[in-house]
Amino acid sequence: MPKNVFISDLVKLARRELKLPKEVRIFDTTLRDGEQTPGVSFTPEQKLLIATQLDKLGVDTIEAGFPIVSDGEKQAVSAIAHAGLKAEICALARCVKDDIDAALKCDVDCIHIFIATSDIHLEHKLKISREQALERAVEHVEYAKKHGLVVEFSAEDATRTDLDFLKKVYQAVEGAGADRINVPDTVGVILPRAMFNLIDQLKQCIKVPISVHCHNDFGLATSNSLAGVEAGAEQVHVTVNGLGERAGNAALEEVVMGLRALYGLKPKIKTELLVETSDLLERLTGISLPPNKAIVGDNAFAHKAGVHVHGVLEFPGTYEPLSPELVGHHRRLELGKHAGMRSVEKQLEDLGIKANKDQLAEITKQIKALGDKGKAITDYDVRAIAESVIGALPPEQKVVELKEITVVTGSTVTPTASVRLKIRGEERIGSAIGVGPVDAAISAIRNVIGEISALRLKEYHLSAITGGSDALAEVTVKLEDDKGNIYIAKGIREDVVIASVDAMINGLNRYFAGRK
Secondary structure, three states: OOOOEOOOHHHHHHHOOOOOOOOOEEEEOOOOOHHHOOOOOOOHHHHHHHHHHHHHHOOOEEEEEOHHHOHHHHHHHHHHHOOOOOOEEEEEEEOOHHHHHHHHHOOOOEEEEEEEOOHHHHHHHHOOOHHHHHHHHHHHHHHHHOOOOEEEEEEEOHHHOOHHHHHHHHHHHHHOOOOEEEEEEOOOOOOHHHHHHHHHHHHOOOOOOEEEEEEOOOOOHHHHHHHHHHOOOOEEEEEHHHOOOOOOEOEHHHHHHHHHHHHOOOOOOOHHHHHHHHHHHHHHHOOOOOOOOOOOOOOOOEEOOHHHHHHHHHOHHHOOOEOHHHHOOOOEEOOOOOOOHHHHHHHHHHOOOOOOHHHHHHHHHHHHHHHHOOOOOOHHHHHHHHHHHHHOOOHHHOOEEEEEEEEEEEOOEEEEEEEEEEEOOEEEEEEEEOOOHHHHHHHHHHHHOHHHOOOEEEEEEEEEOOOOOOOOEEEEEEEEOOOOOEEEEEEEEOOHHHHHHHHHHHHHHHHHHHHO
């Protein structure tokens, strides 16, 4: 077991009782079943791009598409088959000779033939008998094998098919030359325990490798796929990001890392490319992943609670089952009301910012205050807060302290501000009007402090640190005295007016400190 994987000893004990195969093939159907995701449609060029990435990732088989459905699909499958990829290139076909011929014209390595076998499909969809379905399956497997192709056969809706009939179908197509047998849980209705039992029984009567194809209608696609492997299945059908019909298919990234980390099996997948591959499909499909998506989601290796952050910084295995680098991800420490000084300090280090103990305490205090207001703290917020705190004078050196400010403004109200300041221990109160609330606030401060009459506001700059109406406002002021000396200061607040006042007060303190 790799040192960057941290699993339970109970899992290792349980593995001893399983019927694990020596190897597990990864059959990727992103370009076929994944493209059946509502709202998703790939161009031939996009299909080739995805196939190239899947080949780079190391999947064993790429199901490139269903050639009979359109000329564009046929063109895409053919282009992938002729792209010189290392993976086995497969095409889907029904038990219809035209389907198989369309696949043959694409020069694929493998053909995936299917026919429904459950009574519900036979009666309501195909309207044929069990015997007719069996005959068609055997006939078309034999037809495909005559053309020298690798044949994988699927009994569609296998998990709702009568077990004795299912065994009969699989044994018959094996006798007809099928190289692999696939067991689809077409509508995602089987349980992991039931999948184990099903594969276990099929292994007793079928000699060729068995594959599983699981859908996620009850959120069990990955669990059912792994249960099939526990019983000896040698191949798993997957899609990147779990794309697919309805609730999707078993997710490639989840199955692969489950096999590797939990079962000690090592598919030929370059796991460090999992996030890269996931990102590509997210961009091309336009389907955003939930942040909490296992393995590849934005939050998969994100830590927020102070206790968790402290543990991860001391030893990653405390709150991570595997290292993010193993899947091409990265660790992220999110700050908020749960933040501790240790996590804030680490974030500052990553941003290249050094703060002393008092500054760190103040930065942490401000971050927690924002978190209490429901604000998501970004790196930009942290940097701005830190720069504001570090750039401010120590409390003992401050001459001016803001005690209270009130600003009134409106479409029919003249902007008015009243302010209460403490200057060298003396409280002063003043007010002023202005062309806007910021101008009124700064004018009120000027009226209170007569000593700054010669001080000019040379520049005022406002920027929103992050997007959204709740973004932190960063105000930078540049003050100039009568001798040409410049004093630059910042204020960071959610409120533009208060940020402006903070910046002005910080600038005034720098001015007074410079006159000592």
